[in-house]
Amino acid sequence: MSKRELLMKTARRLFAENGFYGTPTALVAKEAGVSNGILFHYFPTKEILVSSLYQDIKDRIFNYAMTQIYNGATLKESIYTLWLASVEWNLEHPEDFEFMLQFENSPYYNEDVERSQRYVQMNLELIEQGIDQAVFKHFNPLFVVRILTSLVETTVKHLNKNQNLIDDFEYKSRLFEMAWDAIKK
Amino acid sequence: MSKRELLMKTARRLFAENGFYGTPTALVAKEAGVSNGILFHYFPTKEILVSSLYQDIKDRIFNYAMTQIYNGATLKESIYTLWLASVEWNLEHPEDFEFMLQFENSPYYNEDVERSQRYVQMNLELIEQGIDQAVFKHFNPLFVVRILTSLVETTVKHLNKNQNLIDDFEYKSRLFEMAWDAIKK
DNA sequence: ATCCATATTGACTATTCAGTCGATTTGAGC
DNA sequence: GCTCAAATCGACTGAATAGTCAATATGGAT
Numbered sequence: 001m002s003k004r005e006l007l008m009k010t011a012r013r014l015f016a017e018n019g020f021y022g023t024p025t026a027l028v029a030k031e032a033g034v035s036n037g038i039l040f041h042y043f044p045t046k047e048i049l050v051s052s053l054y055q056d057i058k059d060r061i062f063n064y065a066m067t068q069i070y071n072g073a074t075l076k077e078s079i080y081t082l083w084l085a086s087v088e089w090n091l092e093h094p095e096d097f098e099f100m101l102q103f104e105n106s107p108y109y110n111e112d113v114e115r116s117q118r119y120v121q122m123n124l125e126l127i128e129q130g131i132d133q134a135v136f137k138h139f140n141p142l143f144v145v146r147i148l149t150s151l152v153e154t155t156v157k158h159l160n161k162n163q164n165l166i167d168d169f170e171y172k173s174r175l176f177e178m179a180w181d182a183i184k185k
Numbered sequence: 186m187s188k189r190e191l192l193m194k195t196a197r198r199l200f201a202e203n204g205f206y207g208t209p210t211a212l213v214a215k216e217a218g219v220s221n222g223i224l225f226h227y228f229p230t231k232e233i234l235v236s237s238l239y240q241d242i243k244d245r246i247f248n249y250a251m252t253q254i255y256n257g258a259t260l261k262e263s264i265y266t267l268w269l270a271s272v273e274w275n276l277e278h279p280e281d282f283e284f285m286l287q288f289e290n291s292p293y294y295n296e297d298v299e300r301s302q303r304y305v306q307m308n309l310e311l312i313e314q315g316i317d318q319a320v321f322k323h324f325n326p327l328f329v330v331r332i333l334t335s336l337v338e339t340t341v342k343h344l345n346k347n348q349n350l351i352d353d354f355e356y357k358s359r360l361f362e363m364a365w366d367a368i369k370k
Numbered sequence: 371a372t373c374c375a376t377a378t379t380g381a382c383t384a385t386t387c388a389g390t391c392g393a394t395t396t397g398a399g400c
Numbered sequence: 401g402c403t404c405a406a407a408t409c410g411a412c413t414g415a416a417t418a419g420t421c422a423a424t425a426t427g428g429a430t
Contacts, residue, residue, distance in 0.1 A: 003408080019292050021206035024387055035409045040389060042407095105290035107204050137363065143343045147363065150335040158328045178322065178332065182367035188377080209417055220379045225419060227377095371430105378425070386417085395408070400401105 004042045006032045011053055016095035019102055020050050047108065054103045054113075057096045062119040064089050075130055076180065082123060083152060083176055090156040091166060097156060120145060127183075136183050144183050151179040189227045191217045196238055201280035204287055205235050232293065239288045239298075242281045247304040249274050260315055261365065267308060268337060268361055275341040276351060282341060305330060312368075321368050329368055336364040 001009070010032035014023040025046050029039045043049035065085040069078060090097040103109060114120060123145045130136035136144065155175050165171050186194070195217035199208040210231050214224045228234035250270040254263060275282040288294060299305060308330045315321035321329065340360050350356050 022292065025389080026387070036388095037390085037410065038408055044389090046388065101290050105286050107207065137359070140343070140347075143339075146339050146343070147336065150339045151332065151367070154328075154331050154335045158325070158331070162325075174322070178367045181369075182336070182363045184366075210419080211417070221419090222380065222421085223378055229419090231418065373428105373430085375428095376426085379423085381421095383420080384418095387415095388413105389415105390413080391411095393409085396406085398403105398405095400403085 003032070003034045003038055006034065007039055007042060007049075008053055008056060011049060012057075012095050012099060015050070015053070015102070016098035020046075020099075020106075025049070050103065050108060051113075053099065054108075057093075057100060058117045058119055060096075061086060061089050062117070062122070065119060065122065075126065075133070075135060078126055079130075079148075079180070080173075080176055082126070083148065083179060084172065086119075086149075086152045087155055087159070087172065087175075090152070091159055094160065097160075101153065115142075120149075123148065130183070134185060137185055147182060148179055151182065155179075188217070188219045188223055191219065192224055192227060192234075193238055193241060196234060197242075197280050197284060200235070200238070200287070201283035205231075205284070205291075210234070235288065235293060236298075238284065239293075242278075242285060243302045243304055245281075246271060246274050247302070247307070250304060250307065260311065260318070260320060263311055264315075264333075264365070265358075265361055267311070268333065268364060269357065271304075271334075271337045272340055272344070272357065272360075275337070276344055279345065282345075286338065300327075305334075308333065315368070319370060322370050332367060333364055336367065340364075 007028060011023070011028045014028055014031065017023075025039055026036055028049075029036045032039075039049070043052060065082055068081050068085045070081070073081065090100075124141055127136065127141045127144045127148075131138060131141060131144070158175075159166050159172075192213060196208070196213045199213055199216065202208075210224055211221055213234075214221045217224075224234070228237060250267055253266050253270045255266070258266065275285075309326055312321065312326045312329045312333075316323060316326060316329070343360075344351050344357075
């Protein structure tokens with residue numbers, strides 16, 4: 001693994017554990033087993049390190065979701081696939097999930113960053129379809145995406161606290177019905 | 186206003202603007218027009234200041250919600266009343282809202298803090314009723330409260346960005362239907 | 371008037387931390 | 401085996417910043 005990757009991996013872990021305000025850059029470098037200087041060589045400021053990490057995580061979620069979608073699916077099936085992909089991915093990457101939540105509720109985060117996510121864009125397209133076809137309640141599409149996203153987050157937190165339910169696909173599909181009922185007409 | 190109140194009021198504003206990690210205690214004291222020392226007299230650590238502020242905000246939301254509920258309401262009406270009270274209160278106190286979001290996604294926050302909120306307890310009682318009466322989907326009541334809470338938050342963010350809708354009660358009741366549809370059987 | 375706990379001040383400190391920099395190493399291309 | 405840019409090191413710095421403390425003020429109770 002390159003030192004750059006090593007740094008990101010270490011930062012992800014430490015940021016999840018102590019928050020990025022609670023994690024000195026020097027500690028990231030130390031735990032990654034590299035020098036302080038090389039951190040700033042790859043990430044000129046701490047903010048750039050934090051943002052890069054976030055972008056990276058979101059890209060990986062998107063890539064995973066892409067492997068799950070399939071042609072010929074109904075709208076509901078597509079939304080379910082994305083919803084489930086996101087839930088599963090976050091369950092399997094608790095460090096990324098913790099970090100993501102902190103980042104999205106920090107002053108770093110804004111609508112430009114949000115819209116630039118390919119995962120958000122993919123959802124937006126589906127939601128717009130659903131609204132056009134009057135399958136969904138008539139609201140601003142980005143708002144509906146946010147509703148779904150917040151329900152994914154609440155769901156993941158819930159499953160993380162109830163590990164016994166984590167492999168129960170029937171339960172997860174009941175959880176999805178909550179989200180679906182919220183947005184459907 | 187007492188110096189203690191002055192400090193809390195100032196902290197609320199600054200924390201909302203720059204986050205509590207981005208706000209030095211010295212600045213809070215300075216902007217409040219009091220000495221540095223008196224801040225630590227009332228709040229021995231910054232963490233205590235932050236937590237006190239959070240508790241205070243939650244108490245005020247609860248008190249406001251209490252003024253809105255009324256006897257003889259149906260379950261749906263009661264849930265709506267609480268939902269709307271929370272939305273309205275957050276809309277009218279954007280600084281508190283910003284701060285609250287940051288706090289709830291910071292390492293300070295945990296389930297003990299959450300459960301201790303009287304506002305959460307009040308919601309819990311209603312939700313438990315609804316589940317017992319099979320009006321709601323059968324899930325862990327605290328989870329259902331969290332679903333409602335996260336939908337309140339998403340709703341408030343949405344209305345804050347669309348000021349033209351902020352006084353549209355018919356629109357707000359449509360927004361509530363999303364939350365209701367999510368949890369109802 | 372005196373007492374005393376509490377309120378209040380603001381200068382001070384000890385530490386922490388993001389970011390710098392000059393020196394050294396590496397390795398790919400010629 | 402020379403050259404040069406990129407990688408890597410780690411000691412260092414300058415600016416913050418949470419929290420301390422000794423001194424003084426205030427005001428209510430006796």
